[in-house]
Amino acid sequence: MIELKGVSKTYYTKDGPVNACQDINLTIQDGEIFGIIGFSGAGKSTLIRCINLLEKPTSGSVTVDGVELTSPGVDIRGARRNIGMMFQQFNLLMQKTALQNICFPLLISGVKKPEAEKRAQELLELVGIPDKANAYPAQLSGGQKQRVAIARALATRPKILLCDEATSALDPTTTAQILKLLKDLNRQLGITIVIITHEMRVIEEICSRVAIMDDSHIAELGRVDEVFVNPKSAIGKKLIFPEGKNAEFVASGQCLRIVFDGTTAYEPVLGNMMIECGEPCNILYADTKAIDGNAFGQMVVQLPKNETAAKRMRAYLDRKGIKNSVEEFEDVH
Amino acid sequence: MFTKEFWQLMGTGTLETLYMVIGSTLFAYIIGLPVGVILVATDDHGITPVKWLNRILGVIVNILRSIPFIILLLWMIPVTRAILGTTLGATATIVPLVASAAPFVARMVESSIKEIDGGVIEAAQSMGATPWQIITRVMLPEAKPSLVINAAIVTTTILGYTAMSGFVGGGGLSTIAINYGYYRYQGDVMSITVVFLVIIVQIFQEIGTRIAKKIDKRNH
DSSP states (O other), rough: OOEEEEEEEEEETTTTTEEEEOOOOOOOTOOOOEEEEEESSHHHHHHHHHTTTTTSSSSEEETTTEEEEEEOOOOOOHHHHHTEEEEETOOOOSSOOOHHHHHHHHHHOOOOHHHHHHHHHHHHHHOOGGGGGTTOGGSOOOOHHHHHHHHHHHTTOSSEEEEEEEESSHHHHHHHHHHHHHHHHHHHHHHHHEEEOOHHHHHHHHHOOOEEEETEEEEEEHHHHHHHOOOSSSHHHHHHHHHHHHOOOOOEEEEEEEEEOOOOOOOOOHHHHHHHTOOOOOEEEEEEEETTTTTEEEEEEEESSSSHHHHHHHHHHTTTTTEEEEEEEEOOO | OOOHHHHHHHHHHHHHHHHHHHHHHHHHHHHHHHHHHHHHHHHHTSOOOOOHHHHHHHHHHHHHHHSOHHHHHHHHHHHHHHSSSSOOOOHHHHHHHHHHHHHHHHHHHHHHTTTTHHHHHHHHHHTTOHHHHHHHIEEEEEEHHHHHHHHHHHHHHHHHHHHHHHGOOSHHHHHHIIIISSSSSHHHHHHHHHHHHHHHHHHHOOOOOOOHHHHHOOOO
């Protein structure tokens, strides 16, 4: 468990003090994938570095697995071996092979070389690149480098993995692969993962809870599905509905708003509804996303003129337990 | 003019020059390498900031770097005499050469290490590496190609310094150039020593560049 209590970090620059984090209170449970999202400069990089004390908080306490790291005399280096970390730019040793890179954290913690190499080879298999043991980072693609970085971060069998924009330098396909790998590792090893990112996609893909950071504060914190469906903070709305929540409606008249709150999995709800009612309908607005295999979001469809068909549609949705409401929309044109 | 004796003289001169250059490079690194590392490590943004040590070393390095070698050469005469009992010959020249080259080496080492991406050092810190482990297992190995390139620059600079030592009887090719070429107006002797010096510089530079290229794993 990671507990941050009243954590603040102030940098003293020649232009005066800069608050990177202010009064951050956060509890991250064991085995959870926790996301911290915010725009550049919100303070999320500083916050994640406060967890392993790469940045020493100006005030507040950081407790990891019951050990208060911010109290004097604590063996920070020992504690860091229990907290793996990966970075946007991978930060691999460029003059060392993939295998040597993974051996590094083991060797500095006193593991003998043959044993370290054996463990490193296992890890290369775990992250899916067993054939790259003797390749240098310059010979690897971005995704492969990040896999080596994951293996390196896991070498000392840490309970916690900190990811600092770990997918921001990768293309969308590679990002998806790395996220899947992280999710698998979370399930297989039960490792707690803390991810900071500026991409909503990353949060949706793998996080169970999210904290939204804005201007060195936590603006909003909650389960990803809840925050996603109904962001309360201004910054949350801006992140989740980047182009503004309401698209322009092109039609007028009676419309049906359908809310997906995660109870419907992979069922083609709208398609089935139209088949059942024998009447096609026009989709005016749709914004749904899959989080953890469940659908979240909203759709607005134009109700057919035929009233019986319209009633049947609502009855179908009610039967499926999907929230819906009839609304009047004005033609914006 | 170009008798057997002359070529023997040139041969001895070349060996003396190589002896001075390699010897002083070696000692300059024995002193300059740790100083350069300490300068990086104790920097305000370094792995173990120690402000006073950083400032003191910085000032000493700057003072020694700002004294022209020809002045240092004369100024060091009592020191050299105290250490070796003589101020003449190749070995005696090594003392001022080291005094001049060591701070230069320190700055070269400092700049090589500072070329390393700070993220790699942060990664090592996140794994719980001690400052000593970061120096020996991250900084120096990662900076190796740059250190080798800079070592070639250091040796050629020292070679240039040995020419000045020729004026005070330092030995080597430059003493020949000065004694024969300058004092006895034998321009051809001067020219031949210059050719020899150019060849030595080329060889050192080439060796340095090739080794650096071979060991650098970034360009595969």
